Amino acid sequence: MQTDIQIAQSAKLRPIPEIAAKLSLTSEQLIPYGYDKAKVEPAAYRAMPRKGRLILVTAINPTPAGEGKTTTSVGLADALQRLGKQTCLALREPSLGPVFGVKGGAAGGGYAQVVPMEDINLHFTGDFHAIGAANNLLAAMLDNHIQQGNALDIDVKNITWKRCVDMNDRQLRNVIDGLGGRMQGMPREDGFDITVASEVMAVFCLSTGLMDLKERLGRMVVAYTRAGKPVTAHDLKAEGAMAALLKDALKPNLVQTLEGTPAFIHGGPFANIAHGCNSISATDAALRLADYVVTEAGFGADLGAEKFLDIKCRVAGLRPDAVVIVATVRALKHHGGCPKAELAREDLAALEKGLPNLLKHVENITRVYGLPAVVAINQFDCDTDAEIAMIRKACETYGVRVALSQVWGKGGEGGEELGREVLRVIEEGENHFQFAYSDEMSLKEKIGAVARKVYGADGVNFAPAAAKELEKLTELGFGALPVCMAKTQYSLSDDQNLLGAPTGFRITVRKAKVSAGAGFVVALTGDIMTMPGLPKVPAAENIDVDENGKITGLF
16 A cells, blocks of 8 residues: 555646646736646635635544545545536645654645645745744844843843744743843843744744734734833834745745646644644635635644634634535544454444544534534545445435545545535525624633633632733723634643543633734643644654655654
8 A cells, every 4th residue: 555655746737827727817817836736826716705605624633543524625626626627725834844754744634635735835935934933033122132231121021922933842941042242132031933833834824924924923922011012023123024935925825736736735824833824825816716715724623623713713804605624444443442443343332432523523613613514534445334324314414414524535536426415505504604702702701601601611710820920911902802722622622632522621821821913812821832842752853865866664
């Protein structure tokens, strides 16, 4: 059996102008990055109306068994293209941290991939490096301001801005810098975030254009004065130079699937730390250029889909036409307590115990958000008819249909059942989209609404530091912003060990901070780290390149 990278490397890619032509784009509207990838000039589509039907792909809470959300997204887009629909993908770009850490490559899998797979996973068009450079320019200007006399009276013990690097490096979480004497800067406690957790990444992905990007960058809070007043990037006169670093990166990247479906890969905030969606620029371009747009949100629906719906849709004026919830029989059995070594065996008891996790996500999409949904079972050879039947019957209680997906092994052909079902619910399904909370609610009320409605919690406990910060942020005028929950992806709760659909728990918010440029308040729960570490055996140990430049080990 071929690996993902072997399948990708054996594919014959089409020249990128040929892919662009499927979206009625000309070569003059592209900025080529070689033979098979390009950036698209926003002027090519900005004057067009949004015509596309938006399909959001989400999933159950992830497990070691894997769910295949990106693979399903790619396969669904290929299936819709096979069914005669003008289709475009809009996905996140992988971070180098997970590529070299736990997950390896993240461009789909099997015969449902976006290509060139190696480029997408490694550097791509340099967008993440530009984001890191802009982030670190601001950090340098902040420390330089302090060094040159501190005219803004910044409290060096209340600096909130960190440097970043797109790598899992726990050694950089907490550092002391500025050592070596007066000419080397002000000694202080500092730290690094991973680039995808930087507020610059969130601003980049939520900006509607270059001027909006610059304004959002200027609003970012980097520190507080000794009198408690926020200090912004605008106060440091940094937003212009930062926007200059990002002006080309902001243009969406166009690539293709193995079957030649156009795909925008742009931006990549984590969903357990940040808002977990590709850029508004890419989604907007796809909606103006294609009739059907398939996009995904990170991790399970409690994280990525919640933030897609409550943050991105609110900012960009989006309204999904359908939602696909991806699950596997194996993952549901894991949620039901089945050991990983036994997931390939039929276990109806474990499946029955794990099904509430899927059903809670179905309930959230259909009843909390009022959207039509389809459950996609990413099918494996070990799945039995009895197990599939049990999932179908359980979903019937919510009036939701189940479609089998075999896109890993069959590409778009294996997603046609899912594609037809998605088209059916778009045409026939009732759409009563609503947010989980209103703008007028207090920050605590918004956090409570997400915890109770989406997670199924009994309520929220606010640590003293978090309660004090939320009160301060409200006084500073940030109370009307949406909230971005930083929570473990493995559970609906803030305890990663509580699988299935736990009840009788409360969410604990230990810290809060404002991302004023992105336009949301972050509520941190559990042990979420904004700088991950590498595992005992990093994926990097299996990645290699030969004398001809051929890469191996990216799955």
